[in-house]
Amino acid sequence: MKVEAGHSPxxxxxxxxxxxxxxxxxxxxxxxxxxxxxxxxxxxxxxxxGKSTLxxxxxxLVPKASGKVMIYGNTxxxxxxxxxxxxxxxxxxxxxPIDALGVVTMxxxxxxxxxxxxxxxxxxxxxxxxxxxxxxxxxxxQISQLSGGQQQRVFLARALAQDSTxxxxxxxxxxxxxxxxxxxxxxxxxxxxxxxxVVVVHHDLQTVREYFSHVILLNMRVxxxxxxxxxxxxxxxxxxxxxxxxxxxxxxxxxxxx
Amino acid sequence: MIANHSISDSRVSLPSLEQIVQxxxxxxxxxxxxxxxxxxxxxxxxxxxTFLILRRRALTADALSHATLPGIAIxxxxxxxxxxxxxxxxxxxxxxxxxxxxxxxxxxxxxHTTRLKDDAAIGIVLSVLFxxxxxxxxxxxxxxNGNTAGLNGFIFGKAASMVANxxxxxxxxxxxxxxxxxxxxxxxxxxxxxEKFGAVQGWPMLxxxxxxxxxxxxxxxxxxxxxxxxxxxxxLIIPATSARYWTTKISSMLIAAAIIGxxxxxxxxxxxxxxxxxPTGPIIVLICGFWFIFSFIVGPVDxxxxxxxxRLRLNRRISMQHILRAMWEVSEDTETSQFxxxxxxxxxxxxxxxxxxxxxxxxxxxxxxxxxxxxxRLTQKGSAEASRVVRNHRLWEVYLITHADIxxxxxxxxxxMIEHVLGRDxxxxxxxxxxxxxxxxxxxxxxxxx
Numbered sequence: 240m241k242v243e244a245g246h247s248p249x250x251x252x253x254x255x256x257x258x259x260x261x262x263x264x265x266x267x268x269x270x271x272x273x274x275x276x277x278x279x280x281x282x283x284x285x286x287x288x289g290k291s292t293l294x295x296x297x298x299x300l301v302p303k304a305s306g307k308v309m310i311y312g313n314t315x316x317x318x319x320x321x322x323x324x325x326x327x328x329x330x331x332x333x334x335x336p337i338d339a340l341g342v343v344t345m346x347x348x349x350x351x352x353x354x355x356x357x358x359x360x361x362x363x364x365x366x367x368x369x370x371x372x373x374x375x376x377x378x379x380x381q382i383s384q385l386s387g388g389q390q391q392r393v394f395l396a397r398a399l400a401q402d403s404t405x406x407x408x409x410x411x412x413x414x415x416x417x418x419x420x421x422x423x424x425x426x427x428x429x430x431x432x433x434x435x436x437v438v439v440v441h442h443d444l445q446t447v448r449e450y451f452s453h454v455i456l457l458n459m460r461v462x463x464x465x466x467x468x469x470x471x472x473x474x475x476x477x478x479x480x481x482x483x484x485x486x487x488x489x490x491x492x493x494x495x496x497x
Numbered sequence: 498m499i500a501n502h503s504i505s506d507s508r509v510s511l512p513s514l515e516q517i518v519q520x521x522x523x524x525x526x527x528x529x530x531x532x533x534x535x536x537x538x539x540x541x542x543x544x545x546x547t548f549l550i551l552r553r554r555a556l557t558a559d560a561l562s563h564a565t566l567p568g569i570a571i572x573x574x575x576x577x578x579x580x581x582x583x584x585x586x587x588x589x590x591x592x593x594x595x596x597x598x599x600x601x602x603x604x605x606x607x608x609h610t611t612r613l614k615d616d617a618a619i620g621i622v623l624s625v626l627f628x629x630x631x632x633x634x635x636x637x638x639x640x641x642n643g644n645t646a647g648l649n650g651f652i653f654g655k656a657a658s659m660v661a662n663x664x665x666x667x668x669x670x671x672x673x674x675x676x677x678x679x680x681x682x683x684x685x686x687x688x689x690x691x692e693k694f695g696a697v698q699g700w701p702m703l704x705x706x707x708x709x710x711x712x713x714x715x716x717x718x719x720x721x722x723x724x725x726x727x728x729x730x731x732x733l734i735i736p737a738t739s740a741r742y743w744t745t746k747i748s749s750m751l752i753a754a755a756i757i758g759x760x761x762x763x764x765x766x767x768x769x770x771x772x773x774x775x776p777t778g779p780i781i782v783l784i785c786g787f788w789f790i791f792s793f794i795v796g797p798v799d800x801x802x803x804x805x806x807x808r809l810r811l812n813r814r815i816s817m818q819h820i821l822r823a824m825w826e827v828s829e830d831t832e833t834s835q836f837x838x839x840x841x842x843x844x845x846x847x848x849x850x851x852x853x854x855x856x857x858x859x860x861x862x863x864x865x866x867x868x869x870x871x872x873x874r875l876t877q878k879g880s881a882e883a884s885r886v887v888r889n890h891r892l893w894e895v896y897l898i899t900h901a902d903i904x905x906x907x908x909x910x911x912x913x914m915i916e917h918v919l920g921r922d923x924x925x926x927x928x929x930x931x932x933x934x935x936x937x938x939x940x941x942x943x944x945x946x947x
Contacts, residue, residue, distance in 0.1 A: 298697045316699075324697040331691045335551065336747045345687055349698040354680045381745040397694075 248312035251276050251321075251405050251436040252297060257306035259289065259296045265304070266292050268460040275453060277434045279427055281441040281467075284457035285480050290440040291327070293457065294407040298324060310405065320349070323398035325408040328391050333383050339393045340378040343368050346400030361400075368396040371429070373422050388419030395426060406430060406437045413442060424450060447471055512771040520770045531656045532766030534664030535723050535781060536759050539732060541671035542720065543758030544678050545712050546737035547751050551689035552709065556616065557604055559730040560623040561710075562717045564600025565593035566630025566726060569651055570637050577640050584644060586663070590718050593651075593726075597714040600626050654725030654778030656769065663722060670719050674712060678751065685709060686747055724778035732758065735785035742796025757792075761785045818886045819845060820855040824865060824875055825883035835872040892927045900930070 246253045250273035259267040267289040274280055282290045295301045297308045299315050310318035323346070340362070347361040369375045372392040377385060382393065391411060398406055411423050427450065430437050441447060447454060447467060454471050456462040456479040463475045512520070523529040549558055572592025577583040600622050607618035638645045650658055678685070687695040688705045696702045713733065720729040740753035765781030794801045823845050827836040841852045856873060859865040864879030875883060 295693075300693055300696060319697065319699045322697065324694055326691065326693055330693065335690050336741065336745050336750050337686070337690065338746070341686075341747075342690070345691070345694065348683060348687060348695075349700070351683070353684070355683075357683065383745075401698075 246309070247273050248309070249276070250274060250309075251311055252438070253309040253312075254293075254297065255307050255309070257293075257296060257308065258304045259292050259301055260304045261301075266459065267296065270306070270457075270461050272455065272461055272464050274436065274438060276436055277431065278436060278453045279431050279451045280436070280438045280453040280455060281447050281451040282438065282455045282457055283441055283444065283447060283479070284462075288458040288479075290457055291409050293455075294324075294409060294438060294440060298322060298407065321404040323401045323403040323406045325394050325398045325406065325411055327409045328387065328394060328413070333385075333390055335382065338379050338381055339369065339374060339385065339389075339396075340365055342382060342393050343378075343396045343400050346397040349401075364402070365396070365400050368400040369393075371399055372396045372426060373418070386416065388415040391415050392419055392422055395423060399426065404435055406435060408437065408439045410440050410442060412439075412446070444476070517771060520767050525770075527657065528766070528770040530659050530661050530664045531723070531770065531777060532763060534659055534667045535656065535762035535766045535777065537664070537667040537671040537762070538716070538720055538723060539736065539758030539760070539762030539781070540755045541667070541674040541716050541758075542732035543736035543740070543754035543756070544671075544674050544751055545709075545716050546733035546735075546758070547740065547747070547754045548678075548685050548689055548709055549713055549733055550737040550741070551747070552706075554710070554713070555730070555734045556619045557601060557710070558713050558717065558733050560604060560619045560626075561597045561600050561714055562720075562726045562729040563623045563630075564603075564626040565597045565718065565721060566627055566652070567633050568592035568594070568596025568599075568630075569648065569721075570630055570633035571596070573637050573645065573648060574633070574640065577637075577642050582644060583637075583640075583642075584647065586722075589648075589651075590721070593721060594714055594718045596626065596630075597717060598711070601710050601714070650725075651721045652725055652727060653776060654721070654723050654728065656723040656766070656777030659722060667719050667723075670715060674716065675755075677708075677712060681705070681708070682748070682751075724781060728778050728782045731782040731785055732761075735782070735789050736761065739785075739789045739792035739796075742792040742798050742800050745798055757785070757788050761788060816851075816855060817858070820852070820859060821864065821879065821883040821886050822890060824859075824873070824879070825887050828875065833874075835868055835874050837871045837873070889924055892924065896927055896930065 246255060252274040254270050254272050254274075257267060257270040258265060266287075270293060282293060284290050292301060296303055297310075297315065298319075308315060310321060315322070343365040344357050344361055346368070347357065347364060351357060351361060366375060366378060369378050372395050374389060374392050374396060377389060377393075382390060385393065391413075395408075395411060398408070412420060415423070427437060427439075431452075439451070441451070448471060451467055453465065454467050455464040456470065456475055458479050462479045463470045519525060520528055523532055549555060569589050569592050572589050573583045575592075576585055576588050581588075603622045603626075604615075604618045607613055607621065608615060611618075613621075634645070634648060637648065647655070647658060684695075684700060684705050687700060688702055688709065692702050695705075716733065717726075717729045720732055724732055736758035737750070737754040739757050740750045743753050744750050761781055761784045764784045765777060768784070769775045769777040769780045792800065797803055820841070823841050824836060827840045827844060828834045838849060838852050838856065841847070841856075842849050845852070847855075856865060859879065860867065862879075863876055864882060865873050865875050868874045
């Protein structure tokens with residue numbers, strides 16, 4: 240991939256020469272791309288390719304070794320109100336003493352502000368969000384009583400309750416039931432038709448064509464990115480998943496050792 | 498007067514009725530100070546402890562309390578060096594607070610700079626700082642001007658040394674803790690449930706965390722005098738953990754933990770006043786422990802009894818479904834629709850006694866009736882219920898064979914395990930998937946199972 244000199248200030252997410260390392264071991268090399276506005280974008284790549292790390296680095300959740308990220312031409316810090324995040328389901332303790340509505344209300348916390356209690360309007364917005372993912376009947380259910388797919392939908396509803404412009408979702412389709420998959424797909428297409436930009440870390444190659452319009456093929460570096468029909472080719476997938484990267488990963492291993 | 502005992506008097510005497518009344522009404526000044534003080538402490542510890550538990554920092558708090566000891570010793574030495582007597586309580590507690598915080602920072606430092614896991618980091622910090630504290634305390638006793646008598650009291654607590662001001666401090670701290678939690682409940686809930694999500698929203702997660710640990714440190718420090726640093730952590734952990742067995746909501750968990758902490762303080766305070774020479778701190782902790790065991794057994798959320806009841810109910814439902822299916826299958830191919838206990842015993846691996854017991858229950862529920870001395874028959878109601886059970890069972894069997902690649906000979910056992918929890922919606926899905934007739938034939942000869 241060629242590094243572009245100019246980035247668009249109108250791009251919802253513009254990533255410039257981003258490199259991320261954990262304990263001196265690089266996990267992302269020189270990622271440089273503009274994410275198009277109002278599209279459904281999948282980030283696809285093998286395990287350990289840095290898919291989650293990429294979206295976490297964009298949201299300042301992991302430190303960048305170098306490079307910068309612009310959200311609509313400004314830093315993430317200034318634009319964070321525009322961003323919603325759906326973390327991996329396993330990242331929290333589902334035994335926590337809270338009900339589904341309580342979790343979804345968290346999406347409203349930054350609007351409520353410091354030290355103020357949750358208002359009626361926030362509960363209403365949270366209920367609307369639960370409705371959109373087909374979970375309004377479970378609003379008062381303790382979260383440990385929900386199935387994995389239902390928990391995933393609660394997470395999605397929490398992001399919807401934020402009502403933002405850009406959505407980052409980390410493996411929302413991972414081990415969910417058919418009903419949840421359908422609900423998520425519906426939400427994705429709703430978001431697209433209302434002009435939101437959605438970036439999804441995705442592991443299932445079979446459904447990329449069906450669910451997404453754009454794709455970023457990632458394996459520590461960006462192999463290719465663009466419209467699914469242009470980029471999602473067998474050749475590019477081979478480059479992403481195939482053995483061509485052995486030299487690179489060996490170099491990384493050595494760097495970590497020294 | 499009850500506080501009037503000589504040190505050499507080692508009998509533990511039972512209190513008289515008069516003494517009990519005296520203690521319960523907090524008539525005596527010392528008792529009043531101690532009991533009110535530890536009640537406030539228990540309340541504060543229960544509130545902060547709830548978030549501590551939800552943040553999974555129980556052991557960090559333990560290290561924190563042990564780390565206060567060198568702080569106490571150093572504060573003492575500094576005050577003596579400055580020409581004071583060295584026993585200024587506020588000075589000692591400030592030293593304790595500072596070192597408690599140093600302990601927490603040391604744990605975080607080890608966690609972030611080495612490959613050590615949390616438990617190892619906590620173990621190292623806890624033991625090293627406690628050891629350092631014991632040594633420094635020894636050095637402090639050698640100082641020419643200092644009067645160290647009573648410093649050891651911080652290790653295991655010495656409630657008797659409390660004065661009205663101490664109880665007042667505890668009350669103020671408890672009130673302060675309650676106010677801060679009232680204000681930051683939402684923020685701390687976010688911190689404990691999903692830190693990353695909060696960080697993306699722009700909440701200063703690090704500072705919320707620091708503030709939470711600072712509150713833990715404050716509560717620990719005011720617990721030193723009465724409960725002692727070795728056991729202080731119990732006050733933070735146990736009421737909150739017990740509260741979890743009573744509720745699934747964070748707001749009611751806070752209230753429950755505060756009540757349990759307060760009650761433990763009250764009971765501990767009056768018990769130690771009634772039984773002379775019993776140390777207050779350990780008694781409070783023991784009472785906390787009692788609350789925990791009580792909650793763990795009878796608590797409605799995942800308590801031992803409720804779990805057993807649920808399990809027994811399920812078992813009962815399963816054996817009921819088994820006997821219904823057995824009756825149905827035994828009489829399925831016979832002309833008379835009658836069967837004997839022996840026939841049931843033959844198809845199931847139950848004893849004759851179990852079968853007769855289950856049959857009696859069926860009779861009670863009007864599922865089966867006795868037609869002769871030996872023979873039984875399903876009633877209309879029983880027939881309907883049994884055919885539903887059999888149908889679910891066979892649907893599941895067929896599903897396992899056709900969709901899950903399980904050999905027909907193994908199917909019955911697997912079908913048995915899961916069919917009892919199939920809901921109506923799942924059965925509907927199975928029907929749709931398998932497009933089977935109303936009642937599929939059993940995929941294996943009925944009656945050969947063991």
